[in-house]
Amino acid sequence: MESMISISQNFVNETRKLRDEYEEIVSVYSKDLWNYCKYITGSPWDGEDLYQETMIKSFGLLPQRWSEITDKKYYLFRVATNTWLDQCRKLKREIGTLEEVSEPETDFTDSLLLEEILTSLEANLTPKQTAAFLLVEIFKFKAEEAAGIVKSTPGGVYSSVQRARRKIASVDFSKSTLHGSAQQDNPTIKAYLEAFNNGDLDRMLQLFSDQAQNEAIFGFQEFSKAEMVKGSLKFGLPGHTAHETILWGKPVIVILAAGEQCPEIHDIQMQEVENGKIVSHKSYFFRKEFILAAAEELGLKAQLVKPPVHWE
DSSP, X not given: OOOOOOOOHHHHHHHHHHHHHHHHHHGGGHHHHHHHHHHHHTSHHHHHHHHHHHHHXXXXXXXXXXXXXXXXXXXXXXXXXXXXXXXXXXXXXXXOOOOOOOOOOOOOOGGGGOHHHHTTGGGTSOHHHHHHHIIIIISOOOHHHHHHHHTSOHHHHHHHHHHHHHHHHTSOOOSOSSSOOOOOOOHHHHHHHHHHHHTOHXXXXXXXXXEEEEEETTTEEEOSHHHHHHTTTTTOOOSOEEEEEEETTEEEEEEEEOOSSSOEEEEEEEEEEETTEXXXXXXXXXXXXXXXXXXXXXXXXXOOEETTEEOO
């Protein structure tokens, strides 16, 4: 008879508690870290994925630390950079090197701080140059610190930053790549929106496959429709309204809650549909930096107090 090893709920709860405590400790750096991930990847979506992986890895690596982490910002940015460079290597991208050569000073003008420019760096510099430039120029690390993060030397970082300045000054950043991508009508998603807005939970559940995965990032995961019924949907639908829109070039569903003055973003969702069934449902309900950036992009307000979340 095949034995099964279970993980007790107490163990899960203790792990979740430690994770929440860790996230609270590093929360002061979360906005900068999210922006760094967005700029180094050149995309809010790829940046969000990198941010998530960075938080998971940085927490998971703690048992391997020999000594106390005294500089938490340095630690987080190093994990993010190493993770990104490893991803680039797996994609067979040229990482680049930071050679120490004499470089003339190049002034950095205010116009170079535009969002369009910062999110276009990755397409114009090598991954290592992009990281060095962002670390020194935008996130104000010293050359010695940046050298440790990108695994180079201070002289190599300094020279690379000067070369990046000249390269950036010569590039036309007027064309943004964050918008576009036409949205495709999907009857399953249309039916999901109708059921959600009508508060028809039974109809909504019919649209999910029995094996559907439901994930609220940094919140919870459910691996079947049965788990959803017993868990996140146990108390029914929240009574908010759902709308389709395009966010940074991708179709999403925005959940709006009534605010004191105007509707506020309660959640952002993405679904994967196969054979007429929702097989994956992803929620960004717990992702503060993502929700705030999306609200700014869409010209809406974010709901800051939505139990169990209090972002005020």
